[in-house]
Amino acid sequence: MTFGEQPAYLRVAGDLRQKIVDGSLPPHTRLPSQARIRQEYGVSDTVALEARKVLMAEGLVEGRSGSGTYVREQPVPRRVSRGGYRGSVPSTPFRQEQSEAGARGTWESSSEQEEATSSIAKRLGIQEGDRVMRTRYVFRDAGEPMMLSTSWEPLAVTGRTPVMLPEEGPLAGCGVVERMAAIDIVVDNVVEEVGARPGLAEELLRLGGVPGHSVLVIERTYYASGMAVETADVVVPADRYRITYHLPVK
Incomplete structure (x- = not known):
């Protein structure tokens, strides 16, 4: 293979991918069989199999037990909007x-x-083994699961207060800023770091995703005068959503 030349399985996968993108192989259409791919492209069974694996890893096709491999219907990405805290809302x-x-x-x-x-302690600026309140969320839009969130709050801050349990008590269902204000803590800064990784099996099951697909992870921490009062991991399916930030220009 010369410099710049693609391996045969990538060449085959690329051609099939283009047919999926341009509609020649529309959603729910059965992908050509391994024998058909081998014959049409003049490649070995191994190459045909690896090409199908590439398309499956990309989420373009899915295997159906006892039936074959079919083109997946691709979702139209929707927005998850992020922005600064609006005190009037x-x-x-x-x-x-x-x-x-x-x-x-x-x-x-x-x-x-x-x-x-140790990792959560570092994010919260506390000692490993210190007590925290962990809260797990599943968020739904029109009944469809759209994101997961796991948050941690140091009990040294919220313990024995009315807001110790985020979803119980007089401020149940309020956001972090309002809950902290109720115990005289003023949240004045939030840091978000966005990354991507393969989704964990249990995450994709809860989100209705495809095994092997990637997720976007927003690692968020709220601060009050430099003290971390909450940190969270927000998990969003990368094939169905885009993260959009609205930031004021000062």
């Missing part, structure tokens, strides 16, 4: 994660106390 966990005006949705949650792992 009542906040909820859903609004906290989807800042677009008029955004409405539902969520399910569960909270429990645990010991901070």
